[in-house]
Amino acid sequence: MENTQKRIFVCEMLQESNSFNPVLSGFEEFEIRKPMRLKKAGATIDGMIACVQENGMIPVVGLCMRAKSGGPVDHAVVDSFVEKTAKELKNAGRIDGVLVSMHGATLSDVSDDVCGDILEKIREEVGENMVVSIACDLHANVTEKMMRYADYICGYQTYPHVDHYQVGYRAAMLAIRHIRGDRAKMAYVSVPIMASAHGYTTGTGALSNLMRRAEAMVEEGKILDFTVFQVQPWLDIKEIGSVIVVIACDENAAKAAACDLAMEEFDIRREIQGEKLYSVSEVIKEALDNDTDKPVILVDSADSPNAGATGDNAAVLEALLPYSDKLHAAVSITDPIAVEKAFSVGVGNKCDFMIGAALAPGLSRPVCVKNALVKSLHDGDFTLYGPAERGCVRNIGKTAVLKVGQLMIHISCLTQNNGDLNFYRNFGIEPTLCRLVSLKVCTSFRAGYEPISAKICNASTPGAACPDLMALPYKNLPTPFFPFSEISEDMISEPKCFR
Numbered sequence: 228m229e230n231t232q233k234r235i236f237v238c239e240m241l242q243e244s245n246s247f248n249p250v251l252s253g254f255e256e257f258e259i260r261k262p263m264r265l266k267k268a269g270a271t272i273d274g275m276i277a278c279v280q281e282n283g284m285i286p287v288v289g290l291c292m293r294a295k296s297g298g299p300v301d302h303a304v305v306d307s308f309v310e311k312t313a314k315e316l317k318n319a320g321r322i323d324g325v326l327v328s329m330h331g332a333t334l335s336d337v338s339d340d341v342c343g344d345i346l347e348k349i350r351e352e353v354g355e356n357m358v359v360s361i362a363c364d365l366h367a368n369v370t371e372k373m374m375r376y377a378d379y380i381c382g383y384q385t386y387p388h389v390d391h392y393q394v395g396y397r398a399a400m401l402a403i404r405h406i407r408g409d410r411a412k413m414a415y416v417s418v419p420i421m422a423s424a425h426g427y428t429t430g431t432g433a434l435s436n437l438m439r440r441a442e443a444m445v446e447e448g449k450i451l452d453f454t455v456f457q458v459q460p461w462l463d464i465k466e467i468g469s470v471i472v473v474i475a476c477d478e479n480a481a482k483a484a485a486c487d488l489a490m491e492e493f494d495i496r497r498e499i500q501g502e503k504l505y506s507v508s509e510v511i512k513e514a515l516d517n518d519t520d521k522p523v524i525l526v527d528s529a530d531s532p533n534a535g536a537t538g539d540n541a542a543v544l545e546a547l548l549p550y551s552d553k554l555h556a557a558v559s560i561t562d563p564i565a566v567e568k569a570f571s572v573g574v575g576n577k578c579d580f581m582i583g584a585a586l587a588p589g590l591s592r593p594v595c596v597k598n599a600l601v602k603s604l605h606d607g608d609f610t611l612y613g614p615a616e617r618g619c620v621r622n623i624g625k626t627a628v629l630k631v632g633q634l635m636i637h638i639s640c641l642t643q644n645n646g647d648l649n650f651y652r653n654f655g656i657e658p659t660l661c662r663l664v665s666l667k668v669c670t671s672f673r674a675g676y677e678p679i680s681a682k683i684c685n686a687s688t689p690g691a692a693c694p695d696l697m698a699l700p701y702k703n704l705p706t707p708f709f710p711f712s713e714i715s716e717d718m719i720s721e722p723k724c725f726r
Protein backbone atom coordinates (compact mmCIF):
# COMPACT_ATOMS: atom_id res chain seq x y z
CA MET A 228 0.00 0.00 0.00
CA GLU A 229 1.25 3.48 -0.84
CA ASN A 230 2.25 5.60 2.15
CA THR A 231 -0.17 8.54 2.19
CA GLN A 232 1.48 10.46 5.05
CA LYS A 233 2.14 14.01 3.86
CA ARG A 234 5.74 15.18 3.62
CA ILE A 235 6.84 18.81 4.15
CA PHE A 236 10.27 20.13 3.15
CA VAL A 237 11.92 22.51 5.67
CA CYS A 238 15.00 24.70 5.02
CA GLU A 239 16.64 27.85 6.38
CA MET A 240 18.79 30.71 5.13
CA LEU A 241 19.28 33.41 7.76
CA GLN A 242 21.25 36.64 7.64
CA GLU A 243 20.30 40.26 8.40
CA SER A 244 22.16 42.73 6.18
CA ASN A 245 23.28 46.28 6.88
CA SER A 246 23.89 48.44 3.77
CA PHE A 247 26.36 50.63 5.63
CA ASN A 248 28.69 47.82 6.68
CA PRO A 249 31.28 47.58 3.85
CA VAL A 250 32.45 44.07 4.82
CA LEU A 251 30.72 41.37 2.67
CA SER A 252 29.42 38.27 4.50
CA GLY A 253 31.07 35.31 2.79
CA PHE A 254 30.93 31.52 3.20
CA GLU A 255 33.13 31.70 6.32
CA GLU A 256 30.43 33.70 8.13
CA PHE A 257 27.80 31.00 7.68
CA GLU A 258 27.32 27.95 9.82
CA ILE A 259 25.34 24.96 8.61
CA ARG A 260 23.37 23.51 11.42
CA LYS A 261 21.04 20.68 12.18
CA PRO A 262 17.76 21.52 13.90
CA MET A 263 17.87 20.79 17.64
CA ARG A 264 14.29 19.38 17.48
CA LEU A 265 13.40 20.91 20.83
CA LYS A 266 9.80 20.86 21.99
CA LYS A 267 7.98 24.13 22.79
CA ALA A 268 11.19 26.17 22.60
CA GLY A 269 14.14 26.73 20.36
CA ALA A 270 14.66 28.09 16.88
CA THR A 271 12.20 28.81 14.07
CA ILE A 272 12.95 25.53 12.30
CA ASP A 273 12.35 23.63 15.55
CA GLY A 274 8.85 25.15 15.68
CA MET A 275 8.26 24.18 12.03
CA ILE A 276 9.38 20.59 12.56
CA ALA A 277 7.38 20.17 15.77
CA CYS A 278 4.20 21.46 14.13
CA VAL A 279 4.61 19.14 11.12
CA GLN A 280 5.12 16.10 13.40
CA GLU A 281 2.31 17.00 15.79
CA ASN A 282 -0.03 17.05 12.79
CA GLY A 283 0.95 13.58 11.67
CA MET A 284 3.09 14.72 8.75
CA ILE A 285 6.76 14.04 7.99
CA PRO A 286 9.37 16.85 8.03
CA VAL A 287 12.02 16.48 5.33
CA VAL A 288 14.86 18.70 6.53
CA GLY A 289 16.98 20.36 3.86
CA LEU A 290 19.92 22.76 4.09
CA CYS A 291 19.82 25.10 7.12
CA MET A 292 22.45 27.85 7.15
CA ARG A 293 22.76 31.04 9.17
CA ALA A 294 25.15 33.90 9.75
CA LYS A 295 25.19 36.70 12.28
CA SER A 296 24.13 40.15 11.09
CA GLY A 297 26.63 41.99 8.92
CA GLY A 298 27.32 43.53 5.55
CA PRO A 299 25.54 42.27 2.41
CA VAL A 300 26.04 38.58 1.57
CA ASP A 301 28.48 37.46 -1.10
CA HIS A 302 26.01 36.34 -3.79
CA ALA A 303 27.97 33.14 -4.33
CA VAL A 304 26.59 32.02 -0.94
CA VAL A 305 23.03 32.66 -2.16
CA ASP A 306 23.66 30.77 -5.43
CA SER A 307 25.10 27.87 -3.50
CA PHE A 308 22.08 27.73 -1.13
CA VAL A 309 19.65 27.84 -4.06
CA GLU A 310 21.53 25.18 -6.02
CA LYS A 311 21.78 22.78 -3.09
CA THR A 312 18.15 23.34 -2.07
CA ALA A 313 16.93 22.71 -5.65
CA LYS A 314 18.89 19.47 -5.71
CA GLU A 315 17.50 18.39 -2.32
CA LEU A 316 13.96 19.14 -3.48
CA LYS A 317 14.54 16.99 -6.59
CA ASN A 318 15.93 14.13 -4.52
CA ALA A 319 13.36 14.35 -1.74
CA GLY A 320 10.75 12.20 -3.44
CA ARG A 321 7.10 13.25 -3.14
CA ILE A 322 6.75 16.55 -1.27
CA ASP A 323 3.44 18.18 -0.30
CA GLY A 324 4.65 21.57 0.92
CA VAL A 325 7.70 23.76 1.59
CA LEU A 326 8.60 25.76 4.71
CA VAL A 327 11.43 28.28 4.64
CA SER A 328 12.95 30.12 7.60
CA MET A 329 14.60 33.37 6.47
CA HIS A 330 15.37 36.78 7.95
CA GLY A 331 13.54 38.80 5.30
CA ALA A 332 16.05 41.69 5.18
CA THR A 333 18.96 40.08 3.35
CA LEU A 334 20.98 41.90 0.70
CA SER A 335 23.82 40.61 -1.47
CA ASP A 336 26.44 42.33 -3.57
CA VAL A 337 24.13 41.88 -6.58
CA SER A 338 20.59 41.83 -5.15
CA ASP A 339 18.49 43.97 -2.79
CA ASP A 340 15.98 41.14 -2.38
CA VAL A 341 17.79 37.89 -1.64
CA CYS A 342 14.72 36.39 0.08
CA GLY A 343 12.54 37.17 -2.97
CA ASP A 344 15.19 35.61 -5.23
CA ILE A 345 15.33 32.42 -3.14
CA LEU A 346 11.53 32.10 -3.09
CA GLU A 347 11.37 32.60 -6.87
CA LYS A 348 13.80 29.70 -7.38
CA ILE A 349 11.97 27.44 -4.92
CA ARG A 350 8.68 28.23 -6.67
CA GLU A 351 10.27 27.38 -10.03
CA GLU A 352 11.31 24.04 -8.57
CA VAL A 353 8.00 23.04 -6.93
CA GLY A 354 5.48 24.61 -9.32
CA GLU A 355 2.56 26.99 -8.76
CA ASN A 356 0.30 24.63 -6.84
CA MET A 357 2.48 23.53 -3.95
CA VAL A 358 2.13 25.51 -0.73
CA VAL A 359 5.20 27.58 0.24
CA SER A 360 5.06 29.16 3.71
CA ILE A 361 7.84 31.22 5.26
CA ALA A 362 8.81 32.58 8.66
CA CYS A 363 10.73 35.86 8.96
CA ASP A 364 12.05 38.39 11.46
CA LEU A 365 9.77 41.30 12.50
CA HIS A 366 12.44 43.56 10.92
CA ALA A 367 12.05 41.99 7.46
CA ASN A 368 11.62 44.11 4.35
CA VAL A 369 8.75 42.16 2.79
CA THR A 370 8.78 42.79 -0.98
CA GLU A 371 6.17 42.25 -3.67
CA LYS A 372 8.38 39.50 -5.07
CA MET A 373 8.31 37.62 -1.75
CA MET A 374 4.51 37.99 -1.70
CA ARG A 375 4.25 36.71 -5.29
CA TYR A 376 6.14 33.47 -4.66
CA ALA A 377 5.10 32.62 -1.08
CA ASP A 378 1.56 31.60 -0.10
CA TYR A 379 2.07 32.65 3.52
CA ILE A 380 4.55 34.95 5.28
CA CYS A 381 4.68 35.11 9.09
CA GLY A 382 7.04 37.23 11.18
CA TYR A 383 7.96 37.50 14.84
CA GLN A 384 5.30 39.25 16.90
CA THR A 385 7.76 40.28 19.62
CA TYR A 386 10.61 42.77 19.91
CA PRO A 387 12.99 42.05 21.60
CA HIS A 388 12.40 38.76 19.79
CA VAL A 389 11.39 35.82 21.97
CA ASP A 390 8.97 33.94 19.66
CA HIS A 391 11.36 32.19 17.24
CA TYR A 392 9.74 28.80 17.87
CA GLN A 393 6.20 30.20 17.64
CA VAL A 394 6.72 31.91 14.27
CA GLY A 395 7.94 28.62 12.80
CA TYR A 396 4.91 26.89 14.25
CA ARG A 397 2.51 29.51 12.78
CA ALA A 398 4.03 29.29 9.29
CA ALA A 399 3.87 25.48 9.40
CA MET A 400 0.27 25.44 10.63
CA LEU A 401 -0.88 27.61 7.72
CA ALA A 402 0.84 25.25 5.28
CA ILE A 403 -0.77 22.22 6.94
CA ARG A 404 -4.26 23.78 6.75
CA HIS A 405 -3.58 24.53 3.09
CA ILE A 406 -2.56 20.93 2.38
CA ARG A 407 -5.76 19.76 4.07
CA GLY A 408 -7.79 21.98 1.72
CA ASP A 409 -8.30 25.10 3.89
CA ARG A 410 -6.58 27.67 1.71
CA ALA A 411 -6.26 31.13 3.20
CA LYS A 412 -5.58 34.48 1.55
CA MET A 413 -2.68 36.79 2.38
CA ALA A 414 -2.96 40.58 2.01
CA TYR A 415 -0.19 43.14 2.06
CA VAL A 416 -0.11 46.90 2.72
CA SER A 417 3.14 48.89 2.64
CA VAL A 418 3.65 52.08 4.65
CA PRO A 419 6.64 54.33 3.73
CA ILE A 420 8.03 54.45 7.27
CA MET A 421 11.13 53.29 9.11
CA ALA A 422 12.19 53.76 12.71
CA SER A 423 15.38 53.19 14.62
CA ALA A 424 15.23 49.90 16.52
CA HIS A 425 15.84 51.56 19.92
CA GLY A 426 12.61 53.50 19.51
CA TYR A 427 10.04 50.81 20.25
CA THR A 428 9.28 47.42 21.73
CA THR A 429 6.21 45.23 21.45
CA GLY A 430 5.96 45.14 25.24
CA THR A 431 5.07 48.78 25.92
CA GLY A 432 4.14 51.93 24.04
CA ALA A 433 2.50 52.65 20.72
CA LEU A 434 3.64 49.54 18.85
CA SER A 435 2.47 47.37 21.74
CA ASN A 436 -1.05 48.82 21.43
CA LEU A 437 -1.07 48.04 17.71
CA MET A 438 0.05 44.46 18.39
CA ARG A 439 -2.62 43.93 21.06
CA ARG A 440 -5.36 45.14 18.68
CA ALA A 441 -4.16 42.79 15.93
CA GLU A 442 -3.99 39.90 18.41
CA ALA A 443 -7.61 40.60 19.36
CA MET A 444 -8.59 40.27 15.67
CA VAL A 445 -7.05 36.78 15.69
CA GLU A 446 -8.75 35.86 18.96
CA GLU A 447 -12.13 37.04 17.65
CA GLY A 448 -11.65 34.83 14.58
CA LYS A 449 -11.67 37.75 12.10
CA ILE A 450 -8.22 36.83 10.77
CA LEU A 451 -5.87 33.85 11.04
CA ASP A 452 -2.49 35.53 11.33
CA PHE A 453 -0.82 38.94 11.14
CA THR A 454 2.62 40.51 11.22
CA VAL A 455 3.60 44.14 11.63
CA PHE A 456 6.90 44.11 9.74
CA GLN A 457 8.67 47.10 11.27
CA VAL A 458 11.41 47.25 8.65
CA GLN A 459 14.94 47.52 10.00
CA PRO A 460 16.33 50.93 9.03
CA TRP A 461 19.88 50.10 7.95
CA LEU A 462 18.85 49.17 4.42
CA ASP A 463 19.63 51.75 1.76
CA ILE A 464 17.49 50.32 -1.06
CA LYS A 465 14.72 51.38 -3.44
CA GLU A 466 11.90 48.97 -2.52
CA ILE A 467 11.45 49.32 1.22
CA GLY A 468 8.68 49.92 3.71
CA SER A 469 7.05 48.80 6.92
CA VAL A 470 4.62 46.17 5.71
CA ILE A 471 1.47 44.81 7.33
CA VAL A 472 0.73 41.22 6.31
CA VAL A 473 -2.62 39.70 7.24
CA ILE A 474 -3.77 36.16 6.52
CA ALA A 475 -7.49 35.34 6.64
CA CYS A 476 -9.95 32.81 5.20
CA ASP A 477 -11.40 35.50 2.99
CA GLU A 478 -9.54 37.95 0.74
CA ASN A 479 -11.69 40.94 1.69
CA ALA A 480 -11.27 40.29 5.40
CA ALA A 481 -7.49 40.07 4.98
CA LYS A 482 -7.38 43.30 2.98
CA ALA A 483 -9.65 45.21 5.38
CA ALA A 484 -7.63 44.18 8.45
CA ALA A 485 -4.32 45.00 6.72
CA CYS A 486 -5.60 48.50 5.83
CA ASP A 487 -6.87 49.05 9.35
CA LEU A 488 -3.53 48.07 10.94
CA ALA A 489 -1.55 50.05 8.35
CA MET A 490 -3.53 53.16 9.27
CA GLU A 491 -2.53 52.74 12.92
CA GLU A 492 1.12 52.16 11.89
CA PHE A 493 0.88 55.47 10.03
CA ASP A 494 -0.62 57.18 13.08
CA ILE A 495 2.15 56.05 15.47
CA ARG A 496 5.02 56.88 13.10
CA ARG A 497 6.37 59.66 15.35
CA GLU A 498 6.04 57.79 18.64
CA ILE A 499 8.12 54.83 17.46
CA GLN A 500 11.10 57.00 16.49
CA GLY A 501 12.53 56.77 20.00
CA GLU A 502 13.48 59.16 22.73
CA LYS A 503 16.21 61.77 22.61
CA LEU A 504 19.72 60.41 22.20
CA TYR A 505 22.44 61.46 24.64
CA SER A 506 25.76 62.80 23.42
CA VAL A 507 28.66 60.71 24.75
CA SER A 508 29.81 63.63 26.92
CA GLU A 509 26.31 63.91 28.46
CA VAL A 510 26.48 60.21 29.42
CA ILE A 511 29.92 60.70 30.97
CA LYS A 512 28.48 63.57 33.01
CA GLU A 513 25.60 61.30 34.14
CA ALA A 514 28.20 58.74 35.27
CA LEU A 515 30.31 61.33 37.12
CA ASP A 516 27.20 62.71 38.89
CA ASN A 517 25.73 59.27 39.64
CA ASP A 518 25.57 58.77 43.41
CA THR A 519 24.19 55.22 43.38
CA ASP A 520 26.50 52.20 43.55
CA LYS A 521 25.29 50.98 40.17
CA PRO A 522 26.80 51.81 36.76
CA VAL A 523 25.42 54.10 34.07
CA ILE A 524 25.06 52.19 30.79
CA LEU A 525 26.14 53.92 27.59
CA VAL A 526 24.35 52.24 24.69
CA ASP A 527 26.56 52.53 21.60
CA SER A 528 23.92 50.88 19.39
CA ALA A 529 25.27 52.53 16.23
CA ASP A 530 28.07 50.00 16.29
CA SER A 531 25.97 46.97 17.34
CA PRO A 532 27.05 43.80 15.53
CA ASN A 533 23.51 42.45 16.14
CA ALA A 534 22.33 45.22 13.81
CA GLY A 535 25.01 44.43 11.26
CA ALA A 536 27.62 47.00 12.31
CA THR A 537 31.33 46.24 12.58
CA GLY A 538 31.85 46.87 16.33
CA ASP A 539 35.08 48.77 15.60
CA ASN A 540 34.30 52.40 16.42
CA ALA A 541 36.42 53.93 19.17
CA ALA A 542 34.33 57.08 19.61
CA VAL A 543 33.35 56.24 23.20
CA LEU A 544 36.93 55.30 24.09
CA GLU A 545 38.13 58.64 22.73
CA ALA A 546 35.62 60.53 24.88
CA LEU A 547 36.48 58.49 28.01
CA LEU A 548 40.29 58.89 27.81
CA PRO A 549 40.42 62.35 29.44
CA TYR A 550 38.48 60.92 32.44
CA SER A 551 40.59 57.78 32.85
CA ASP A 552 41.90 58.93 36.24
CA LYS A 553 38.53 59.53 37.86
CA LEU A 554 35.99 57.29 36.10
CA HIS A 555 36.13 53.50 36.44
CA ALA A 556 34.67 52.56 33.06
CA ALA A 557 34.56 49.62 30.65
CA VAL A 558 34.58 49.95 26.88
CA SER A 559 34.90 47.31 24.14
CA ILE A 560 36.13 47.52 20.54
CA THR A 561 36.67 44.97 17.79
CA ASP A 562 40.21 45.47 16.54
CA PRO A 563 42.25 42.40 15.47
CA ILE A 564 45.36 44.49 14.78
CA ALA A 565 45.45 46.03 18.25
CA VAL A 566 44.84 42.57 19.76
CA GLU A 567 47.86 41.15 17.91
CA LYS A 568 49.94 44.02 19.22
CA ALA A 569 48.81 43.37 22.80
CA PHE A 570 49.82 39.72 22.46
CA SER A 571 53.27 40.72 21.23
CA VAL A 572 53.69 43.31 24.01
CA GLY A 573 52.70 40.77 26.67
CA VAL A 574 50.90 40.89 30.04
CA GLY A 575 52.27 43.40 32.55
CA ASN A 576 53.94 45.59 29.92
CA LYS A 577 52.93 49.05 28.69
CA CYS A 578 52.77 50.40 25.15
CA ASP A 579 51.02 53.00 22.93
CA PHE A 580 48.12 51.59 20.89
CA MET A 581 46.13 52.83 17.89
CA ILE A 582 42.62 51.44 18.42
CA GLY A 583 39.50 51.55 16.25
CA ALA A 584 38.24 51.84 12.65
CA ALA A 585 40.01 48.57 11.83
CA LEU A 586 37.13 47.07 9.79
CA ALA A 587 35.15 50.05 8.42
CA PRO A 588 37.66 52.90 8.22
CA GLY A 589 35.13 55.14 6.46
CA LEU A 590 32.70 55.19 9.41
CA SER A 591 34.89 56.23 12.34
CA ARG A 592 38.52 57.04 13.15
CA PRO A 593 41.25 55.33 15.17
CA VAL A 594 42.25 56.69 18.57
CA CYS A 595 45.74 56.80 20.06
CA VAL A 596 45.89 55.35 23.58
CA LYS A 597 49.21 56.22 25.24
CA ASN A 598 51.02 54.04 27.73
CA ALA A 599 48.32 51.40 28.11
CA LEU A 600 49.00 48.42 30.39
CA VAL A 601 48.32 44.98 28.92
CA LYS A 602 46.29 43.63 31.86
CA SER A 603 45.32 40.21 30.50
CA LEU A 604 45.23 38.07 27.34
CA HIS A 605 42.56 35.46 26.46
CA ASP A 606 41.57 32.85 23.89
CA GLY A 607 38.14 34.52 23.54
CA ASP A 608 35.81 31.84 24.96
CA PHE A 609 33.11 33.07 27.31
CA THR A 610 29.96 31.53 28.73
CA LEU A 611 26.71 33.47 28.35
CA TYR A 612 25.21 34.60 31.66
CA GLY A 613 21.79 35.00 30.04
CA PRO A 614 18.88 34.92 30.47
CA ALA A 615 19.02 34.53 26.66
CA GLU A 616 20.94 31.37 25.75
CA ARG A 617 22.27 31.08 29.34
CA GLY A 618 25.20 28.67 29.51
CA CYS A 619 26.01 28.69 25.78
CA VAL A 620 29.68 29.32 24.97
CA ARG A 621 30.69 32.02 22.50
CA ASN A 622 34.12 32.77 21.05
CA ILE A 623 35.24 36.24 20.07
CA GLY A 624 38.73 35.28 18.94
CA LYS A 625 41.91 36.39 20.67
CA THR A 626 41.05 39.05 23.23
CA ALA A 627 43.08 41.49 25.34
CA VAL A 628 42.20 43.77 28.23
CA LEU A 629 44.14 47.04 28.39
CA LYS A 630 44.13 49.41 31.36
CA VAL A 631 44.69 53.16 31.41
CA GLY A 632 44.14 54.63 34.87
CA GLN A 633 40.69 53.35 35.83
CA LEU A 634 39.61 52.78 32.25
CA MET A 635 39.34 49.14 31.14
CA ILE A 636 39.55 48.60 27.36
CA HIS A 637 38.34 45.23 26.07
CA ILE A 638 39.67 44.56 22.56
CA SER A 639 38.79 41.43 20.59
CA CYS A 640 39.01 39.99 17.07
CA LEU A 641 35.22 39.52 16.77
CA THR A 642 32.23 40.85 18.65
CA GLN A 643 29.09 38.98 19.62
CA ASN A 644 26.73 38.89 22.59
CA ASN A 645 28.24 42.17 23.74
CA GLY A 646 25.13 42.79 25.88
CA ASP A 647 25.66 39.68 28.01
CA LEU A 648 27.05 40.39 31.50
CA ASN A 649 29.81 37.82 30.98
CA PHE A 650 31.14 39.60 27.90
CA TYR A 651 33.10 41.75 30.35
CA ARG A 652 32.99 39.57 33.45
CA ASN A 653 34.66 36.51 31.90
CA PHE A 654 37.60 38.71 30.89
CA GLY A 655 38.19 40.08 34.38
CA ILE A 656 36.09 43.27 34.15
CA GLU A 657 33.24 43.34 36.68
CA PRO A 658 30.43 45.50 35.20
CA THR A 659 28.62 46.00 38.53
CA LEU A 660 31.73 47.70 39.96
CA CYS A 661 32.14 50.15 37.05
CA ARG A 662 30.73 53.68 37.10
CA LEU A 663 30.12 53.54 33.33
CA VAL A 664 29.74 50.50 31.07
CA SER A 665 29.68 50.98 27.29
CA LEU A 666 27.79 48.38 25.24
CA LYS A 667 27.62 47.90 21.47
CA VAL A 668 24.04 46.61 21.47
CA CYS A 669 20.54 47.82 20.75
CA THR A 670 18.02 46.16 23.09
CA SER A 671 19.18 42.60 23.84
CA PHE A 672 21.27 43.77 26.84
CA ARG A 673 18.26 44.94 28.82
CA ALA A 674 17.38 41.61 30.41
CA GLY A 675 20.86 41.33 31.94
CA TYR A 676 21.75 44.97 32.56
CA GLU A 677 18.51 46.65 33.64
CA PRO A 678 18.55 45.07 37.13
CA ILE A 679 22.15 46.09 37.81
CA SER A 680 22.24 49.59 36.29
CA ALA A 681 21.54 53.07 37.64
CA LYS A 682 20.52 54.48 34.26
CA ILE A 683 20.50 53.44 30.60
CA CYS A 684 21.43 56.12 28.05
CA ASN A 685 21.04 55.61 24.30
CA ALA A 686 23.96 57.54 22.86
CA SER A 687 24.51 59.24 19.55
CA THR A 688 27.66 57.61 18.16
CA PRO A 689 28.90 56.85 14.64
CA GLY A 690 28.46 53.44 12.99
CA ALA A 691 26.60 51.41 10.38
CA ALA A 692 23.59 51.00 12.70
CA CYS A 693 23.44 54.65 13.77
CA PRO A 694 20.20 55.23 15.72
CA ASP A 695 20.13 58.82 14.47
CA LEU A 696 18.76 57.95 11.02
CA MET A 697 19.25 61.55 9.85
CA ALA A 698 23.02 61.09 10.23
CA LEU A 699 23.24 58.10 7.86
CA PRO A 700 24.24 58.53 4.18
CA TYR A 701 21.11 57.07 2.52
CA LYS A 702 21.16 57.40 -1.26
CA ASN A 703 18.48 55.04 -2.55
CA LEU A 704 15.39 55.33 -0.35
CA PRO A 705 12.14 56.18 -2.12
CA THR A 706 10.64 59.62 -1.56
CA PRO A 707 8.68 60.66 0.32
CA PHE A 708 9.71 58.42 3.19
CA PHE A 709 9.21 59.03 6.91
CA PRO A 710 11.07 60.29 9.00
CA PHE A 711 13.15 61.90 6.22
CA SER A 712 10.09 63.65 4.83
CA GLU A 713 6.49 63.98 5.97
CA ILE A 714 3.97 61.59 4.49
CA SER A 715 0.20 61.63 4.19
CA GLU A 716 -2.37 58.83 4.45
CA ASP A 717 -2.74 58.50 0.70
CA MET A 718 0.90 57.31 0.53
CA ILE A 719 -0.07 54.06 2.26
CA SER A 720 -0.23 51.44 -0.51
CA GLU A 721 -3.48 49.85 -1.68
CA PRO A 722 -4.04 46.41 -0.12
CA LYS A 723 -2.85 43.65 -2.44
CA CYS A 724 -3.21 39.89 -2.64
CA PHE A 725 -0.74 38.19 -4.95
CA ARG A 726 -1.82 34.55 -4.84
Ligand SMILES: [Zn+2]
Pocket residue numbers: 364365366388
Ligand atom coordinates in the same frame (compact mmCIF):
# COMPACT_ATOMS: atom_id res chain seq x y z
ZN1 LIG B 1 14.85 41.61 14.23
